[in-house]
Amino acid sequence: MESSQTQSKTVVSEVVQKSTLAKLAAPRLSLLSTDQKNKALLLMADALVAETSSIIEANAKDLQRGKEIGTSQSLLDRLALNEDRIEAMAEGLRQVVELPDPIGDILEEVTRPNGLHIRKLRVPIGVIGIIYEARPNVTVDAAGLCLKTGNAVVLRGGSSALSSNQRVIEVLHEALSRSDVPTDAIQIILDPNRSSVDEMLKLNGLLDVLIPRGGHALIQNVVKNATVPVIETGAGICHTYLDASANYEMALNIAINAKVQRPSVCNSMETLLIHQSFAAEHLASIADQFTSLNVELRGCAAARELAPVIKKVTDEDWDTEYNDYILNIRIVSELDEALEHIRLHSTMHSECIITESAEHAERFLQEVDAAAVYHNASTRFTDGFEFGFGAEIGISTQKLHARGPMGLPALTSTKYIIKGSGQIRG
Amino acid sequence: MESSQTQSKTVVSEVVQKSTLAKLAAPRLSLLSTDQKNKALLLMADALVAETSSIIEANAKDLQRGKEIGTSQSLLDRLALNEDRIEAMAEGLRQVVELPDPIGDILEEVTRPNGLHIRKLRVPIGVIGIIYEARPNVTVDAAGLCLKTGNAVVLRGGSSALSSNQRVIEVLHEALSRSDVPTDAIQIILDPNRSSVDEMLKLNGLLDVLIPRGGHALIQNVVKNATVPVIETGAGICHTYLDASANYEMALNIAINAKVQRPSVCNSMETLLIHQSFAAEHLASIADQFTSLNVELRGCAAARELAPVIKKVTDEDWDTEYNDYILNIRIVSELDEALEHIRLHSTMHSECIITESAEHAERFLQEVDAAAVYHNASTRFTDGFEFGFGAEIGISTQKLHARGPMGLPALTSTKYIIKGSGQIRG
Numbered sequence: 001m002e003s004s005q006t007q008s009k010t011v012v013s014e015v016v017q018k019s020t021l022a023k024l025a026a027p028r029l030s031l032l033s034t035d036q037k038n039k040a041l042l043l044m045a046d047a048l049v050a051e052t053s054s055i056i057e058a059n060a061k062d063l064q065r066g067k068e069i070g071t072s073q074s075l076l077d078r079l080a081l082n083e084d085r086i087e088a089m090a091e092g093l094r095q096v097v098e099l100p101d102p103i104g105d106i107l108e109e110v111t112r113p114n115g116l117h118i119r120k121l122r123v124p125i126g127v128i129g130i131i132y133e134a135r136p137n138v139t140v141d142a143a144g145l146c147l148k149t150g151n152a153v154v155l156r157g158g159s160s161a162l163s164s165n166q167r168v169i170e171v172l173h174e175a176l177s178r179s180d181v182p183t184d185a186i187q188i189i190l191d192p193n194r195s196s197v198d199e200m201l202k203l204n205g206l207l208d209v210l211i212p213r214g215g216h217a218l219i220q221n222v223v224k225n226a227t228v229p230v231i232e233t234g235a236g237i238c239h240t241y242l243d244a245s246a247n248y249e250m251a252l253n254i255a256i257n258a259k260v261q262r263p264s265v266c267n268s269m270e271t272l273l274i275h276q277s278f279a280a281e282h283l284a285s286i287a288d289q290f291t292s293l294n295v296e297l298r299g300c301a302a303a304r305e306l307a308p309v310i311k312k313v314t315d316e317d318w319d320t321e322y323n324d325y326i327l328n329i330r331i332v333s334e335l336d337e338a339l340e341h342i343r344l345h346s347t348m349h350s351e352c353i354i355t356e357s358a359e360h361a362e363r364f365l366q367e368v369d370a371a372a373v374y375h376n377a378s379t380r381f382t383d384g385f386e387f388g389f390g391a392e393i394g395i396s397t398q399k400l401h402a403r404g405p406m407g408l409p410a411l412t413s414t415k416y417i418i419k420g421s422g423q424i425r426g
Numbered sequence: 427m428e429s430s431q432t433q434s435k436t437v438v439s440e441v442v443q444k445s446t447l448a449k450l451a452a453p454r455l456s457l458l459s460t461d462q463k464n465k466a467l468l469l470m471a472d473a474l475v476a477e478t479s480s481i482i483e484a485n486a487k488d489l490q491r492g493k494e495i496g497t498s499q500s501l502l503d504r505l506a507l508n509e510d511r512i513e514a515m516a517e518g519l520r521q522v523v524e525l526p527d528p529i530g531d532i533l534e535e536v537t538r539p540n541g542l543h544i545r546k547l548r549v550p551i552g553v554i555g556i557i558y559e560a561r562p563n564v565t566v567d568a569a570g571l572c573l574k575t576g577n578a579v580v581l582r583g584g585s586s587a588l589s590s591n592q593r594v595i596e597v598l599h600e601a602l603s604r605s606d607v608p609t610d611a612i613q614i615i616l617d618p619n620r621s622s623v624d625e626m627l628k629l630n631g632l633l634d635v636l637i638p639r640g641g642h643a644l645i646q647n648v649v650k651n652a653t654v655p656v657i658e659t660g661a662g663i664c665h666t667y668l669d670a671s672a673n674y675e676m677a678l679n680i681a682i683n684a685k686v687q688r689p690s691v692c693n694s695m696e697t698l699l700i701h702q703s704f705a706a707e708h709l710a711s712i713a714d715q716f717t718s719l720n721v722e723l724r725g726c727a728a729a730r731e732l733a734p735v736i737k738k739v740t741d742e743d744w745d746t747e748y749n750d751y752i753l754n755i756r757i758v759s760e761l762d763e764a765l766e767h768i769r770l771h772s773t774m775h776s777e778c779i780i781t782e783s784a785e786h787a788e789r790f791l792q793e794v795d796a797a798a799v800y801h802n803a804s805t806r807f808t809d810g811f812e813f814g815f816g817a818e819i820g821i822s823t824q825k826l827h828a829r830g831p832m833g834l835p836a837l838t839s840t841k842y843i844i845k846g847s848g849q850i851r852g
Contacts, residue, residue, distance in 0.1 A: 257850035377846025420803025
């Protein structure tokens with residue numbers, strides 16, 4: 001080994017190594033045809049189904065480890081894979097095949113007076129980093145959506161799903177090796193230490209964007225510490241305001257749906273605001289209905305007076321995303337007070353007014369600053385599938401790049417292509 | 427003073443105080459009509475012209491201070507205001523009046539099978555932080571573009587223009603006080619310490635986006651340290667590739683234009699890549715032309731052999747944005763070598779191929795990953811006005827939100843407005 005003395009001693013981390021491979025694969029991915037990408041997605045789907053037993057075997061190791069360290073039953077339930085869940089993952093990939101490919105779409109086209117022909121095209125972003133928690137279905141879902149949009153992806157899932165994710169990626173890589181898509185397009189970070197996340201947050205130049213998917217702590221860690229651009233997703237302190245003129249049946253149905261149809265998700269309601277006259281007439285029965293559905297109610301003094309079943313709310317409660325069978329209730333004297341409460345406590349995800357007043361509806365829709373603002377419908381509809389996008393990479397709660405449910409176009413950038421005939425600038 | 431013992435002792439910094447005022451003004455700004463905003467812009471323009479002498483007086487203080495601390499003549503030239511320059515600032519505002527207002531534009535509209543009517547509207551981003559260097563015209567320019575798009579703005583200009591900026595803002599505020607636009611919409615940070623910039627970088631929750639405008643060091647400080655979302659602008663290591671089949675006259679004209687028409691700007695050329703056969707025939711005369719225009723040439727060994735006037739290039743030179751009369755030259759054996767060089771050294775701003783081969787042009791346009799990719803035209807055209815946007819807030823070199831020259835839509839976000847008739851999710 002004659003060069004041993006001058007050999008570099010730099011140890012390249014798994015994160016840098018795999019992100020570099022993804023970066024190198026990205027230019028080739030951007031040139032793939034829709035057909036090439038779809039064929040790979042179908043091979044991936046078939047491979048997952050064919051390898052069901054080996055994936056369940058790997059998953060059993062994660063479950064065993066989870067039980068040993070005392071993981072909660074609800075987390076174990078989300079982690080567990082079975083034939084149906086693996087088939088659902090494969091079916092998700094097949095649905096992505098059916099979606100139109102946004103890459104290459106011409107968004108603008110103009111010929112300037114000097115003869116320059118300018119087109120603005122959709123192109124892949126490049127390399128997308130996804131930082132998420134336990135669920136192994138996110139691994140397949142994110143890989144599929146990134147591949148369809150010509151992006152390379154660096155996945156960093158929770159350590160509790162390590163064996164499952166590793167086996168799933170082996171299966172996907174084997175499928176890609178039989179396709180025109182380079183296997184380097186999909187990378188997974190297996191280092192379970194938090195330092196691997198920290199490293200991804202600062203990997204400007206290799207990662208083009210980070211998308212965190214998970215709970216509040218995970219997302220805030222990424223938003224607060226990343227220097228790579230981030231698409232912030234998820235946090236939802238959503239309000240429903242029952243106006244003086246609300247239709248009682250509709251108001252009750254929508255409020256119940258927004259709270260209990262699936263309390264664990266970001267578009268469910270955390271706080272119900274009620275106009276004082278509507279509350280005087282209906283709060284007692286509304287409180288009964290929620291109580292019978294096992295929802296704990298916490299409210300302001302005026303609310304507690306009308307319905308003693310309501311417990312005392314704290315200042316912190318107004319800013320808490322429960323994701324649980326708990327609901328805050330506040331009585332307001334007029335629309336403006338509801339708007340002000342929302343301005344102070346909303347995470348700008350989804351907000352709703354129930355009213356028969358066209359004027360109040362219009363004011364609410366215009367003045368509330370949120371990704372999705374509703375009149376007379378449940379906030380639970382804020383979802384890529386419900387909006388007709390056919391897919392969802394998450395729900396953006398930031399204002400740059402993408403806001404609200406993100407379909408495939410949220411995973412794209414643009415590029416100007418300019419054709420000339422010798423033009424120079426004067 | 428009975429409450430003195432319990433009074434809060436918290437000192438709120440200028441940055442937090444002014445950003446809070448901007449944040450509080452933002453909701454009102456988002457509801458202004460186009461007419462209200464345009465009237466305010468015209469009042470601002472007239473006020474600048476009317477107050478020309480007091481602005482020049484304030485500017486004289488900056489120039490005096492600059493001379494005392496030995497500021498370079500070129501910086502003093504950029505800092506200096508006179509009647510013409512103030513009239514140009516006012517004229518810029520009048521041009522913004524003429525631009526279509528993007529706020530309220532309906533980008534998508536659909537009625538879902540369940541009857542939900544979903545519209546995606548353009549809305550203001552909220553509060554935009556602009557961090558920039560000496561030129562006082564940026565103060566007016568940025569204030570005008572943010573106002574037209576219904577955004578509040580927090581400006582933090584260079585300390586060398588402090589007196590000028592302060593007077594300009596006083597004039598703009600006085601104009602706003604006669605309009606429907608709240609004066610709090612435009613804020614300027616006067617604290618000249620770097621800590622005020624550092625504070626802005628972390629002001630998540632009050633600032634919705636940061637746009638740095640200035641040199642490499644300023645931009646990199648913002649990109650590397652901000653946790654507020656950033657739109658990265660500016661850095662341009664732009665290449666022009668002269669292919670084997672390039673038309674000599676066209677190639678020479680475009681290369682000269684890209685280098686010397688205005689070397690100090692980001693879309694000017696830093697490196698000329700030349701196919702070996704084209705170089706064998708033409709490099710000597712190309713080198714002569716550049717030399718006669720006072721451009722210093724630095725090149726690879728092959729280039730120096732063909733034109734001894736070329737000096738030796740260093741590894742660092744390929745990654746340097748000169749913004750000066752210096753040009754790197756490299757001979758490549760084929761298109762792929764040019765593509766590879768660009769992949770390694772481009773800042774993904776503007777890249778150009780000069781060729782008569784449709785096939786090579788198409789490969790270059792598809793494969794080069796940059797905000798603007800040219801065939802047979804000068805990279806100097808990457809500019810909001812040249813693209814027909816009528817304005818430019820900067821040229822984004824990142825891939826999220828906006829890429830390339832940014833017109834008014836780059837200063838907007840979107841919002842979904844959903845109208846229902848009692849829909850709940852099943």
